[in-house]
Amino acid sequence: MGTVRTLISCATNFGWALHQLHVKNAFLHGDLHEEVYMEIPPGFSKPETSRKVCKLRKSLYGLKQSPRAWFDRFRRAVCNMGYKQCNGDHTIFYQHSNCQITILAVYVDDIIITGDDDVEISRLKKSLSKEFEVKDLGQLKYFLGIEIARSPKGIVLSQRKYALDLLSDTSMLGCRPASTPIDQNHKLCAESGEPVDKEKYQRLVGRLIYLCHTRPDISYAVSVVSRYMHDPRSGHLEAVYRILRYLKGNPGRGLWFKKNGHLNIDGYCDADWGSCLDDRRSTSGYCVFVGGNWVSWRSKKQPVVSKSTAEAEYRAISQGLSEMLWVRNLLSELKVIRKDPLRLWCDNKSAISIANNPVQHDRTKHVEIDRFFIKEKLDDGIIRISYVSSIEQVADCLTKGLSVKECNSACDKMGMIDIYHPS
Template sequence: MSTVRILISCAANFGWPLHQLDVKNAFLHGDLQEEVYMEIPPGFYKPDMAGKVCKLKKSLYDLKKSLQAWFDRFRRALCGMGYKQSNGDHTVFYRHSGHRIAVLAVYVNDIIITGDNEVEIKRMKENLIKEFEVKDLGQLKYFLGIEIARSPQGIVLSQRKYVLDFLNETGMLGCQPASTPIDPNHKLCANSGNSINKERYQRLVGRLIYLCHTRPDISYAVSVVSRYMHDPKSEHLNVVYRILRYLKSNSGKGLMFKSHGHLNVESYCDADWASYLDDRRSTSGYCVFVGGNLVSWRSKKQSLVSRSTTEAEYRAMSLVVSEMLWVRNLLSELNVLRNVPLRVWCDNKSAISIANNPVQHDRMKHVEIDRFFIKEKIDSGMIELNHVNSSGQVADCLTKGLGVKECNAACNKMGMIDIYHPS
């Protein structure tokens, strides 16, 4: 989904059109490279067929290699049309014609096409229709449960229908709305409350995880409740209901992609030191902007215990630098990246000072790998590290619970709006 959001940010900044195609019976187009046999289907069996089986020539649904067979066939067809497969994301294909480009992204049988080469896009559609059974759905409006609305002001991604259906199925459509997704002073731990139905809890949290594709404002709260999927308690379920009550208050909120006239890459990273009461591990949070639009974010519990706030910040910084390098590689392949440093904003002055200090101190040996990884990118001029005040830290909402005022401010900084809200 990060790739899809990057392409949408490019379309918003450059005014590219967004087309959508759907491949009918996609898996049946796959060619099997191995010999696969199946039992004779019910209704076709005859007495003289005893001991016989069917040999498959095409892949079928539910076959383990059907997805791989379909994608391999699709890849060969596009490469035969002169397209190159991206190394940053293998589901992206592109073709340059002079200074113009056509880009295609595929997710199973759903295809998004964008670019500024209308002639090539038209030719690509015609070739795909000849090669596969393809339906042209026109302008991109609905993709994988995500609603896309486009206007002269920009492009909005939301999951309003998904949220309303979710609230209706859980009986929370008439609940009292909440102003924040999680209590800022929550003290959740593994033994908070009594045991509950694990399957129901996992189903609810799983649906919330999918909702995070367009709702970074609930990412931290969802990451907290997803920690207890193996043994949920009643207090954990109460937090899930709190998230649902928050969604009730702004079911149509989504990401706004505007044209900012550039495609610079910048990010914010933050860490909340020793925030988890069970094991005292820290929380990393980051968000990456491409062309002024939020395309990637993450709220994650760190894998190791950090012995200082600086170490926790370094782990978060290392995480976001890796993500930015991937974004940079993808944009470089599409030839849309300007030759400017990737800018990282951090609110910890100690981490910034150590990253820019050429001398390695003994007290920093416990973060040696992360330090050298970041310093190498700074010395090469690829990364530019800057300080930001805590009040301007966008990633703050990805590491801790916030109050009402701070939560609304974070949503505004991330470019979230509710186009369904009465003005």
């Protein structure tokens, strides 16, 4: 989804059209390279065929090889049309022609086409229709449960229907709304309450995880409740219902992609030191802007215990830098950006000093690999790490619970709006 949001930011800034196609019975187009046999389907068996089996010539739904066989067939077909497969994301194909570009992104049987070469886009649609049974859905409006609304001012991604269906299935449509997704001073731990229905809890959290594709404001809260999927307690379930009550207040809120006229890559990273009460591991949070639009983010507990705030922040810098480099390599391969230095903002001066100081410090021995990784990119001029005050830190909402005022401010910084809210 980070790739899809990046392409939508490009389309917004460059004024590209977004087209959507759907491949009917996609898995049935796959070619099998192995010998696969199946039992004769019920209703077709006869006494004389009781000891016989069927040999498959094409892949079927339910076969483990079907997704791989389908994508291999699709890849070969698109490459034969003159397109190249992107190394940064293998589901992206592109073609340059006369200083124009056409980009195709595929997710199983759903296809997005964008670019500034209208003639090539029309030719590509016809070629795909000859190769597969394809339905042209016109302009991109609904993709993988995400609603896309476009106007001259920009594009809005939201999951309003998905959120309302979730509230309806949990009988929370009439609940009292909450002003924040998680309590500011929550004390959730592994022993918070009595055991609850594990399957129900996992199903709820799984649906919330998918909702995070357009709702970064609940990412931290969802990451916290995701830690206890193996042994959920009543306190954890209450935190899940708190997120649902928050969604009740603004189910149509989503990401707004504005036309800023550039594709500069900026990033923010932050860490909350020793925030997990179970193992005292820190929480890292980072976000990446492409063309002034929020396209990628993450809130996750760090894999090891940090001995200082500087160490925790430094690990967050490393994770944020890795994501920014991936976005940069993706856009560089598509040849839609200049190779300007990346800008990463951090609110910890000690971590910034360690990154810029070539002298080995005793307190950096536990992050030595991260230190050399970041230093190498600084020396090559690929990245610039700058200080930002905690008040202006955009990634703050990905590492801790916020107050009502701070939560609303964070949503504004992320570019989140609710187009369904009455004016």
